[in-house]
Amino acid sequence: MNNIKKERIDYMKNEKENEREADLIQAASLMKIEQKVDKKANEFEKIMLIYKSAIKVLRTKFDILNEEFENFCEYNPIDHISERIKSPDSIIEKMNRKELDLTYKNLIEQVNDIAGIRIVCSFKDDVFKMVNIIENFQDIEIIERKDYITNPKASGYQSYHMLINVPVTLKDKTIYVKVEVQIRTVAMDFWATLEHKLKYKKEISKKSSKELVNTAKAISKLDDKMMQIKCNA
Numbered sequence: 477m478n479n480i481k482k483e484r485i486d487y488m489k490n491e492k493e494n495e496r497e498a499d500l501i502q503a504a505s506l507m508k509i510e511q512k513v514d515k516k517a518n519e520f521e522k523i524m525l526i527y528k529s530a531i532k533v534l535r536t537k538f539d540i541l542n543e544e545f546e547n548f549c550e551y552n553p554i555d556h557i558s559e560r561i562k563s564p565d566s567i568i569e570k571m572n573r574k575e576l577d578l579t580y581k582n583l584i585e586q587v588n589d590i591a592g593i594r595i596v597c598s599f600k601d602d603v604f605k606m607v608n609i610i611e612n613f614q615d616i617e618i619i620e621r622k623d624y625i626t627n628p629k630a631s632g633y634q635s636y637h638m639l640i641n642v643p644v645t646l647k648d649k650t651i652y653v654k655v656e657v658q659i660r661t662v663a664m665d666f667w668a669t670l671e672h673k674l675k676y677k678k679e680i681s682k683k684s685s686k687e688l689v690n691t692a693k694a695i696s697k698l699d700d701k702m703m704q705i706k707c708n709a
């Protein structure tokens with residue numbers, strides 16, 4: 477079930493990716509990247525500010541796209557868009573979960589979803605239309621993608637994730653910052669939101685986990701049925 481294809485774009489793998497991370501470290505005036513993460517420190521705040529800027533850049537692109545669909549096209553695949561910066565506690569919890577040393581280096585290199593944008597679409601095919609549109613953005617780089625729609629997670633979770641590098645223009649240079657884009661249908665979003673609430677920071681029984689997987693399968697069937705109705709309408 478969990479044979480999710482992790483596609484990493486080859487040219488990004490080594491030097492270029494390290495360059496991107498070095499730029500971010502420099503921009504945050506973080507000279508000692510092996511320094512331990514301190515969520516109350518100035519450096520931490522500066523890093524978060526840069527991630528927030530990346531969200532602003534990408535959010536503006538999606539807002540423009542949404543307005544274009546709304547005003548110039550017959551159909552808008554976007555239902556709504558949301559964004560978030562991962563909270564300091566949640567970043568540290570994730571680093572602990574991944575058994576990472578709590579250094580700024582690991583935070584920048586290994587935590588991919590500090591900045592996140594979610595695009596919620598109406599129908600399943602709209603998700604793939606959005607993926608295609610993002611692929612054609614000239615100024616962003618796609619680092620990785622995870623298609624949890626074609627290959628749902630063992631939990632039942634369905635969503636399309638793209639990890640992208642977004643250009644942030646600072647006074648003396650443009651730096652690239654990682655943002656995770658989650659694209660899914662309204663139905664998938666409904667399931668993920670409730671499942672997150674049910675599971676958040678607590679263990680649930682095997683029976684309940686199984687029931688959640690079954691509800692995810694039901695959601696997938698509903699999505700397919702709605703697509704069929706749309707095609708026949």
Ligand code: 0O2
Nearest residue numbers: 562566570586587588589622629631633637668669671672
């Ligand atoms: P939160 O609290 O939502 O931020 P990676 O990010 O690639 O280094 P990870 O975290 O295994 O490693 O990647 P993955 O599986 O793509 O998950 C990233 C995010 O997707 C999660 O962030 C969740 O937001 C969402 N997600 C993944 N699996 C599930 C799931 O089973 N149920 C729900 N509801 N959401 C899921 P966080 O940090 O785990 O959580």
